[in-house]
Amino acid sequence: MDRKEIVVTTTAPAPPAGPPKARKQSPQMSPQGSGKLAALLLSPTFVVLGLVIAYPLISAMRESLYRKPEGVDESGFVQEGDIWVGIKNYTDIFKGDTADRFWNAFGNTSLFTLTSVSIEIVIGVAMALIMHHAMRGKGLVRASILVPWAIPTAVSALLWKWIFQTDGIANAILNQQILWTAEGQQAFWAVVIADTWKTAPFIGLLTLAGLQIISGEVYEAAKVDGANAWRTFWQITLPLVKPALLVAVLFRVLDVLRMFDLPFVMIGEHKHSVETLSMLAYDEAFNVRYGPAAAYATLLFIYVVIVALVFVKLLGADVIGEAKAKKKAVKERMVLTTLPAAVVISSSGAVR
């Protein structure tokens, strides 16, 4: 075990009375002792995490290696039990007759992510910049900007479905007869619009938090140096707000990769232009084929983990706030930072 000393500086106030046994030892607790105590105190959390995250994840992965028997027996009943099929569920996804549907869904999911998140970043940062400036009713504006985010997604999907009806407001304003909910490109854009409306405020609010940390002196210095608004934005504001923005973008990306309720409620099932990977998993589970459903869910999980790792390692998304870490510590901490990402990913894990 590593022999790094943990130096605890004794502070002026005396330790409180009635201390637990560990405190009665010398103020400099041995690394072994504090490690044991840490493990003990953390174990309830780990048990809960194990039950709520790791168990469904592993259970789904296990489920994806089995299949239910096909067909009925002579008396017309479905056979019971599971058959071990190994990775056949996965190879069928990639090479079977549903491969087209899988790649279409994969493409849709990725395209939704790229399009939606890009537009949301632009709109969100613009919102944040506007909200940052002092104005009348600042508190009200900031609270009301979160209203779309507060509405449950399924409800907002119904609202937008109503707006995007053929006789609805969207067509009335545009003076067109676009069939928004029918198959085609327009369904894709309908989902992007609804999603952006709902979640741009989320990026806006997180970016606003990042903006407020920047001290005013930096801007003053920039003004003294003669920088115009555009240069100030690109070379001062954006780099300084990057940590907050990256965290917001990471969460949004993970959310859109898992998107299910918006296209499902707004456009409907089995529509190729908006079908996402989650919808595929749901469709298989709906038809009581839990093995393939778990396989789709596991693939989605792996996709999301890869994207999260890319964000954390390459782009340096600072998920648990350790911006001042040294490079060596960043490497050691990679394991820890992917755990919170796993918390976020876990809801895409099990399908049962």
Next chain:
Amino acid sequence: MTVRARAWRGAVVLAAAALLAACGNDSGTPSSGNSGGGAPALDGTGDFTFATGKDTSNNMQKLADKWNADNPNEKVRIVELPESADGQRQQMVQNAQVKSDAFTVLNLDVVWTAEFAANKWVVELPQDQFKLSEFLQPAVDTAKYRDKLYAVPVYSDGGMLYYRKDLLDKVGVQAPKTWADLTAACLKVKALPEAANMSCYAGQFEKYEGLTVNFAEAVQSAGGVIVNKDGKPDVNTAAAKTGLDTLVQGFKTGAIPQKAITYKEEDGRRAFQAGELLFHRQWPYAYAKAQQNDGSSQIVGKFDVAPLPGVTGPGSSSLGGHNFAISAFAKNKASALKFIQFFTSEENERSNLLATSQAPTRTSLYEDAQLIKQFPYLATLKASILSAVPRPKAVKYGDVTAAIQENAYGALTGTKTTDAALKDLQTKLEELVK
């Protein structure tokens, strides 16, 4: 301890917890189910539950209260499931997967009988406990799987052709019996100034179960079938092509408005009530709604119903409706059986008809003079149900309907030719319906 060591320790604890929990899973080898030789006796008396979709008329609750008053030791509690059929099925399937006794009596859609029976989620019912001859035979047929009774028909449903009687009278045309008559009538009516902006016809063409119904009716109207008498798929025929082409041509020529591709039942009903459609294929529930005097309908007293049109003569509708079954995992199955007998008695079916205007399953109610006076469409409805053809009976009905929707929608939107659509559908159905 370093951060890294601590992290690995944590991961090991997590994995251990997960493995411990995962250890409890069984994975049995597949076993064939027991061959049922005659319905097993249903036993168990006591309180039970009734799982059903939204009770819009509140009549189910009234009947449940009546039952509870007479049977204080065998009380029923209504468990309301989601409004959509898919939502209800999902809840019932999940309940069956965990073998829970939470639901006793299940309100099944007619197309789920095969699936629920083959998966042993519902029990066989004793045929001698019900006078099945008093019920409409097509409805009874939907409740059977391999000639054994698994459910009792309670509500039935058949599609009818709603039409604007006032406009047809103006041009002196009777209700059309064939598609050709329908197109001719439409041309005549559109010459009238007040009908210039109307569309001819709409049904339910969105990509959902309603599309399967409309596709089946189109194919049937031309004399084709989706699944033949022996239960084998036979949809790649000239007759089916004629039927599907009727709809495809309707979209191409504008007789069916473009936006009808997004229509479910309510969208079409609203369009018909607003006076945008001359002819509309719809279920009977819309009759009462279109007659309401609260301002929601522009066509009160101006419409009537007729049997669906065919190619050479009248067409046939797709059979809809609901049956009551008993969950295999419930206790108190004997009480549930008595409750189903109670619900399907003549008196209670009459009360259902009066409250919801949904088609009853007892033949006698269609011949009652007083009911005919109150529901003038009863005769058309009875004819529709008696000539109705059920949708394909398959254990994997979800896949069957998905395949039909995929190909029909492709043909209607023009992304597939009708030949390709029917050929692909035949191939897919041959895999699914064995």
